[in-house]
Amino acid sequence: MSETAMISDQQSSPFPNAPSSNGRGEPTLEIRNLHRFFGKLKAVNNVSFRAYAGQVMGFIGPNGAGKTTTMRILATLDTPTAGDAFICGHSVIDDPDKVRRVLGFMPDSFGRYPNMDVVEYLDFFARAYGFRGAARRDAVERVMVFTELRKLAEKPITSLSKGMSQRLCLGRTLIHDPEVLVLDEPAAGLDPRARVELRELIALLASEMKKTVLISSHILTELGEICDSAAIIEAGEILAHGTIQEIQAQRKRRKALSTIAGATDTGTGEAESLDDEAHTTILAARVMSGVERLERWLLEQPYISEVNTGPQQVSFTFAGDAAAQCDLLRRIVEQKFELLEFTGKTQSLEDAFMAITEGITQ
Amino acid sequence: MSTIEQSIDMLERVGDHANPILVKETRQSLKSRQFVVTFMLLLAASWFIFTLGVMLGGDAIEFGAIGNQFFWFFYVILAFAVLVLVPFGAYRSLLAERDQTTYDLLSITTLSPRQIVWGKLLSAIVQVLIFYSAIAPFIAFTSLLQGFDFVMVGFMLVITLLLAMLSSMIAIASSAMTKHRQFQAFTSLVMLGMLIIQTMFLLSLVGSFVTNFSLVDRDGWWALAFGLAIAASYFLLFQKVATAHLTFESDDRTSGIRMVFSGQFLLLWGGILALTWLAPTTFRLDEDVIIPATILSFIHWGAVGLFAVTEDPYLSRRVRRNLPESSLRRLLMAPFLHGGNRGYAYVLVHLAILTAINVATVPFLVSSSDWSLDVPLAMTCYLVIDLGIACALARWCLGLSSDIRAGHIRVLTLILLVIGCMLPYAPMLWQPFYGQSYNITMLLNPFATFFHLSNNGSSATIILIVLGIGTVFALLVNLRAMKQGIAEVVFADVKPRTPDEADAGVPLENSAGMEDGG
Known part of the structure; x- marks a missing residue:
């Protein structure tokens, strides 16, 4: 039996590792026992976690761990084999239309339309989210100011640098002012300055605008600086979830539980060490x-x-x-x-x- | 506010309510090199024809009735642009969204799949109108020549616009169905080839119709109306297909398509009855009408049925949640909802209607032919049996492994049908083929049976009894599953799913995603 499975067996709550809400109210992002199988491949296997308003959660895992699949399900681009996910209380399976109104998704690869400039691109997505007249112009202006793209408004999007493209993509993600942001590798391929600028924007979104941000990245040092919590996924399973300190505690607890299991098998009575290990x-x-x-x-x-x-x-x-x-x-x-x-x-x-x-x- | 400012303001307000994709694609098109090149080529070709025509025309320009001939040259150029280039552009447009990974961004907006499809279509129509405007000066020139028929030219331009819309919708639906990137180059070539062939066919059809059509011919107008109604039904069908392929998995992607298929069937028979009454000089309820319509209907339900009965049986929570309150309405809706078992019920209902139409019309046919009720009855039995086998196969096989898909069941059913057709002839491999009389083993071959029955062959009663037994058996095999499929709709009690209500530990057994699940 795997370590994770063993832990699941011994704990009754579906969210053993979830951080307490700490007065943060209802979770704005909640994943419950999510499964996504492609034939025999278990891309996502019983994943559960939740995040709250104003929280930046890192979604970490090696390549092929199931991060993008999970994020695509959250973005209503894919359907789970089992389980469900809720954005602001709306099920991604039952209410994808409502989810799309409150969720902004930034995929890892940024699709660019040819023959289109920055302002036209943002204007199109504002229209696509149902903004009309002055509201649409305001939405476009707000996003261009926030992402500092005003001076590039008339520039063709195919000629933008990688950093500016990512800003534009973030702008598109924010055009309908979503409550939850799902960002898949937003800093990939950016130079150090662009990374720092993007990091600052994301931090601002969470702290000032109280957005919930789920962000995946391979650059863990960078995630560590902006995330107040993380979910670590490997081979489709969540290995740990919570604040960095809670993840540490979970690791120790897991180690202790392994020891208990070993002790139970061998009868050496080492179970008493559980509390010590946890502290x-x-x-x-x-x-x-x-x-x-x-x-x-x-x-x-x-x-x-x-x-x-x-x-x-x-x-x-x-x-x-x-x-x-x-x-x-x-x-x-x-x-x-x-x-x-x-x-x-x-x-x-x-x-x-x-x-x-x-x-x-x- | 000045008039110009007022006009701009009004245009802005109109643009606000325009389809976002139409606005985007129009902006992109006007900036794209491809559009500019095509537009210039169209102008250049038209100018070349105009110059050549004037040079070669000589005195005929002034004295001859060559207006229509001139128009035809321009028309061919226009037809190539609007019936080949524009639909192909629409096809590539949706593919490019997938290639450039912009489709994901589009699909997570609040735009509905229907809006996306209509946006693509409207963009194509705008291009068609721009091409029309390019060719307009040349048509205006031909109108100055003798022999130019304004009414006919107007008629042809309108018909061509409608055909361009239909072609573009077919192209968009094909594009929505092409999801595998590795096939895109191949399918693009096939699409281009098909559009060229279709354009040549349509040109000859329009030419033939225009030549034979008279404005005072009442029956011709009825025939035109019937043809347009059929074309409109296919337009609607392809629109539903395209929308279904762009719709989220848990949503209802089936009932719209099934309703259009039913509508086409009713349109065919309703149209025949209406024409028999309204255009008695052209249409009579004789074998020349009933036999092709009956055969066409069986082909229609055979093809539709093969797709309908092999669908996976799962009905998503979302669909069940949105069912009407009334049990009667649910019962009426059930055959139109997703699922192979419900699909079988859906086909059976329509086959029953078709049989009833045949029972009602065949005895009163104004003909002296040998066409009797035996053939349509046999056709119905064969369809019930074959589709029943397909439905049962789908039910059993789709549950075995997630690697087995509906497409596999369809291919398997067709293979079984082909084997059934060939098997009776296996013993004849060592005997002369010709001269073999029909025997009971040939029941496996529906085509041989139809041929035999339509020639008033012997043992018709025995054949129908055996087929009837097979039909009852096919119905019995699928009866329980059909009942369950209908009951699932009629007695569904699904409330909105909230985090607290979500049954976290139990897989969503009815979610659309299960079809990919292990």
């Missing part, structure tokens, strides 16, 4: 000298394991709570180690992704 933190101490002495001392202390040393630095896994951590720091100082810095090491989205995924491709 572990990685700490690091930087000292002026005496790295080896600090390493030896740490190994004698409670709650500490996996001590690693580097030049002027010792990092270790600490299984105690905040009070125990405070006590440890006090004792390090009492032992007169020449301490320069004592810090909790934060793991990046990239660390979490590498730790959770196994590089499985379908």
Whole structure:
């Protein structure tokens, strides 16, 4: 039995890893047990997660993991084999028309019409979303101002740079002022400046306009900077979901559950370690000298394991709570180690992704 | 506000309510090199003909009745542009949307598939009108010549416009059906070839009609009206087909097409009865009318039935949710909704109507032929049996594996039909073929049976009894599934699906997506 399946068996809620709404109200994007099979290929297999207004969620996974398929289902471009997805409470299967009014989808490849300039392109999509007269002109103007495309209004879209094209595509996605944005690899192929600018626009959409943004990208460092949560998918299955911290906690919990399963099989009674595993933190101490002495001392202390040393630095896994951590720091100082810095090491989205995924491709 | 400003304002307001695709494509067309080149070529060709005609015409220009001849030259150029280039452009237009991945962007807007199809068609019509305007000065010139028939020219231009609309709609429907990119080059060539052949055929048809048609010929007008009605029904059919192929999977993509097929059937027979009454000098209810119409109807239902009965049986939640409240209306709607079992019921209803028409008309035929009720009855039995087999095969095979598609069942049914036709002749491979008399094994071959019955062959009663038994058997095999299919519609109770109501753990057993599912 796979690790994920084992977890599913042991937890009754369909959303074990979902972040609590924390007063954010109803989810604006919700995927429930989504399946999409192409013959024997399980492109999307029992995927569930949700996102709220003002949230930027990263949708991460290796190539062929099922990201684009999931996003296409959300955009009503494909139908699921089973399960359902809801955008602002509307089912993508039952109410695709309503979904299209509240969802903006930016696909990974940007289709360009020949013989058309920027303003005509945006005008066409405004018309296609039912805007008439002054409302249409306002919508086009609003989007051109937001994406800073005003000065390129008369330029043929086939002559736009990649960065400008992506801006235009984002503008098209925003033309009907959707509540939920699904962006598939929006930063692919952009130069660093264009990336930063796009990132700023997306951050603005979530923070100022309270849009829900589901964004997929391979550039995890970049996603880490704008996403407040993430869903990690591999081989069609969600491996983890939540804030970066929650994903870390899930990884540890998963590891603990594996240990329980192993313990149950072998009868070694290691199940008690579950809570300890779930509360572990990685700490690091930087000292002026005496790295080896600090390493030896740490190994004698409670709650500490996996001590690693580097030049002027010792990092270790600490299984105690905040009070125990405070006590440890006090004792390090009492032992007169020449301490320069004592810090909790934060793991990046990239660390979490590498730790959770196994590089499985379908 | 000045008059110009008022005009611009009015145009803006009109443009606001125009189809967005029409606006987009018109803007694109006017900027495209392809359109400009085609337009200039049309002008150049017309100018060349005009110059050549004037040079070669000599005195005939002034004294001869060559107005119509001149017009025909211009007409051929115009026909090539509006019956070949414009429909082909419409075909390529939708394909290009898929090629350039702009179709996805289009389909997630609030534009309905119907608006997309009409937008493409209206763009084609605008191009046709632009080509008309290009050729107008030359036609104006020919009108100054003797022998120019204003009424006939007007008639031909109107008919050509209607044919261009029909051709463009067929091209758009074909384009909507061409989803595999690897076949696009091939299908484009086929489409171009077909359009050229069709244009040549239509030119000869229009020419022949214009030559023989007289404005005072009342029957001719009825025949024209009947022909236009048939053409309109095909226009509607292809519009429904194109729309269905662009419609989201969970939506109702079937009932519109089935209604058009029913409409065509009723139009044919309604038209015959109307013409018999309204144009008695041309149409009589004799075998020359009834036999072709009956054969045409059986071919129609054979072809329609093959598609209808082999559909997967699933009816999406969305369709069920939008059913009317009244059980009677649901019952009437059921045969028109998606699903092979309902499709079989749908064909049976129409075959029953066809049989009733034959029973009612054949005894009163004004003829001395041998045409009797045996042939239509046998045809009905064969269709019920063959389509019943196809329906049962679809039901069983589609459930076996997701790799088996409706298209496979259709091909399998046709193969079985061909084997059935050939099997009775297998023992004759070692005997002289000619001179073999009809025997009971030849029942497997419907064509041999029709031939035998239409020649007043022996044992007609036995043949009909055997076919009747086969018909009852086919009905019994499919009866339960048909009943379930109808009951699913009549007793459906589906409320809007909300996140809380969604049964997360259970697959959507009736979702359209299941057909691709494993």
